[in-house]
Amino acid sequence: xxxxxxxxxxxxxxxxxxxxxxxxxxxxxxxxxxxxxxxxxxxxxxxxxxxxxxxxxxxxxxxxxxxxxxxxxxxxxxxxxxxxxxxxxxxxxxxxxxxxxxxxx
Amino acid sequence: xxxxxxxxxxxxxxxxxxxxxxxxxxxxxxxxxxxxxxxxxxxxxxxxxxxxxxxxxxxxxxxxxxxxxxxxxxxxxxxxxxxxxxxxxxxxxxxxxxxxxxxxxxxxxxxxxxxxxxxxxxxxxxxxxxxxxxxxxxxxxxxxxxxxxxxxxxxxxxxxxxxxxxxxxxxxxxxxxxxxxxxxxxxxxxxxxxxxxxxxxxxxxxxxxxxxxxxxxxxxxxxxxxxxxxxxxxxxxxxxxxxxxxxxxxxxxxxxxxxxxxxxxxxxxxxxxxxxxxxxxxxxxxxxxxxxxxxxxxxxxx
Ligand SMILES: [Zn+2]
Ligand SMILES: [Zn+2]
Numbered sequence: 001x002x003x004x005x006x007x008x009x010x011x012x013x014x015x016x017x018x019x020x021x022x023x024x025x026x027x028x029x030x031x032x033x034x035x036x037x038x039x040x041x042x043x044x045x046x047x048x049x050x051x052x053x054x055x056x057x058x059x060x061x062x063x064x065x066x067x068x069x070x071x072x073x074x075x076x077x078x079x080x081x082x083x084x085x086x087x088x089x090x091x092x093x094x095x096x097x098x099x100x101x102x103x104x105x
Numbered sequence: 106x107x108x109x110x111x112x113x114x115x116x117x118x119x120x121x122x123x124x125x126x127x128x129x130x131x132x133x134x135x136x137x138x139x140x141x142x143x144x145x146x147x148x149x150x151x152x153x154x155x156x157x158x159x160x161x162x163x164x165x166x167x168x169x170x171x172x173x174x175x176x177x178x179x180x181x182x183x184x185x186x187x188x189x190x191x192x193x194x195x196x197x198x199x200x201x202x203x204x205x206x207x208x209x210x211x212x213x214x215x216x217x218x219x220x221x222x223x224x225x226x227x228x229x230x231x232x233x234x235x236x237x238x239x240x241x242x243x244x245x246x247x248x249x250x251x252x253x254x255x256x257x258x259x260x261x262x263x264x265x266x267x268x269x270x271x272x273x274x275x276x277x278x279x280x281x282x283x284x285x286x287x288x289x290x291x292x293x294x295x296x297x298x299x300x301x302x303x304x305x306x307x308x309x310x311x312x313x314x315x316x317x318x319x320x321x322x323x324x325x326x327x328x329x330x331x332x333x334x335x336x337x338x339x340x341x342x343x344x345x346x347x348x349x350x351x352x353x354x355x356x357x358x359x360x361x362x363x364x365x366x367x368x369x370x371x372x373x374x375x376x377x378x379x380x381x382x383x384x385x386x387x388x389x390x391x392x393x394x395x396x397x398x399x400x401x402x403x404x405x406x407x
Contacts, residue, residue: 021149026135038144039137072191072394090398092282093391098398 018042018049018067018074031061044095052097053078057085075103107165107376110146110383111138113296118376121165125158146383165379172375173362176304176382177320180311183386184393185322192393193312195400196327201267204343206400208264213279214392215257217287219246221306224294234303234364241307241357259346266342280399286392289384297381300368304378305385307361312389313350314358326351 015022016038017030024038030046037043053062057078064079076087086103107116109127116124131139132151143149147160167175184190195203222238222245229235248255254262264274279287294302311317313326331338332348339347369375 015149019144019149021140021144022151023132023143023149024135024140025133037135038149039135039140041137041141070188072188090394092280092395092398093285094281096281098280098282098394099401101401 016042018045019071041093041095045091045097048091048095048097049076049089052089052100053085053087056087056100056102057083059083108380109139110380110387111136111142113380118373121158121161122154125154125161128161129154129157142383142387145387165376167375167379171366172304172369172378173366175379176308176362176365177311177317179383180308180386181317181320181322183390184312185317185324189324190390190393192397193324193326195397197324198328198331198338199343200400202400202403202405203397204339204400205264205267205269205403205405206396206398208260208267208269208274209277209399210279210283210392210396211260212257212274213283213287215245215260217290218306221290221294221302225299225302225306228299228302231364231368234299234368237360237364241361244357256346256349259342259349262342263340263346266340280395282391282395282398286388286395289388293381293385298372298374298377300365300372300374301378301381303361304365304369304382307358307365308382308385309389310358310361315351316359 014020015036016024017035019038019042021038021042026037026039026043027034028037028040028043028047029035030043030050035043035046037046050062050065053065053076054060057080059078059080062078062080066077068075071091074089074091076089078085078087086105088099088101088103089097090099092098107118107124108114109116109124111128111131114127116127128139128143132143147157147164152160165175184193192203196207199207219242222242226235226238243249243255245256248258261271261274265271278284290305293305297305315325315329318325327347329351330336332344332351365378369378
């Protein structure tokens with residue numbers, strides 16, 4: 001688990017930070033932290049997602065990000081300090097954000 | 106031979122140890138295509154090579170039934186299972202967005218369809234397969250005169266009935282995942298045996314096959330009542346397009362899959378057919394997501 005370490009960006013998975021898979025062995029940086037991914041596509045997805053959330057919320061950094069779902073659609077809950085926001089996101093198979101919808105609180 | 110669904114490498118038939126080793130090595134190298142394939146078709150939890158070999162055995166086990174039975178089952182799991190595909194959910198009672206997304210992306214799909222089926226004809230010397238493809242290409246693309254328009258023409262008319270100009274539809278380029286899927290199907294048609302291509306393409310017609318409920322599907326491609334005369338949820342042109350597929354595809358896919366059964370047995374190709382079919386439905390999954398994404402991107406008033 002990531003808890004216990006001073007992660008800037010916490011995610012809620014033991015495996016790949018995006019899809020939870022424990023296959024693969026890819027380490028990539030997000031917000032200055034090295035994280036485990038199953039492959040470079042998932043790394044790119046998280047990179048693009050963080051950018052998109054920052055763009056949409058205006059936050060400078062994200063403290064915590066919970067991702068749930070599958071490639072049919074992922075529910076993402078982001079927190080920054082006291083603020084939080086949820087999004088329903090899909091990625092295309094190249095790792096780009098394909099749909100990005102803010103969910104009502 | 107059997108082959109890897111992710112990269113088409115060839116392996117001995119019936120022995121899944123080398124295939125398991127191959128996936129294992131590719132996973133250790135974090136190769137996206139192989140890792141995603143494991144995630145989607147086996148499990149996203151890493152297992153030992155021996156367990157993976159057993160899992161592959163289970164996945165590809167035909168249980169002494171024709172390969173088309175297995176294809177139907179995999180298709181149902183993927184698109185009509187516990188979590189039906191989001192496009193199928195959206196199409197139950199479709200919005201204008203969903204339908205226009207369908208129109209714009211599907212025109213590109215249908216153009217590839219003709220190319221793929223033409224490859225089958227170019228490669229086969231079996232009369233029944235040639236006749237089947239000829240008829241299919243006309244149904245999908247050529248049409249049979251003004252009384253029986255092609256699916257392609259019906260698709261464009263559906264788009265027009267929803268307020269989009271034909272030129273605008275035709276000049277819209279595909280989204281990346283549609284393009285990637287099209288390239289994937291083109292590659293299958295170019296490089297694979299024609300029986301595999303038949304399975305890869307006509308297996309997709311299962312999407313509108315009403316008899317899938319007999320194989321465990323819990324819903325249809327769309328809620329059938331939207332076609333009713335008295336129902337005004339969708340335009341007449343939309344009904345015409347959806348009805349065509351609904352009435353044709355059940356018969357179509359059955360006839361094609363019978364040919365796949367017959368010739369995959371004759372050429373001992375069942376395992377290759379299975380591997381290629383899984384690649385194809387994976388492309389189709391992303392392609393259907395692109396239809397939805399296209400709908401969302403349209404500048405429409407809701
Ligand atoms: Zn992943
Ligand atoms: Zn491979």
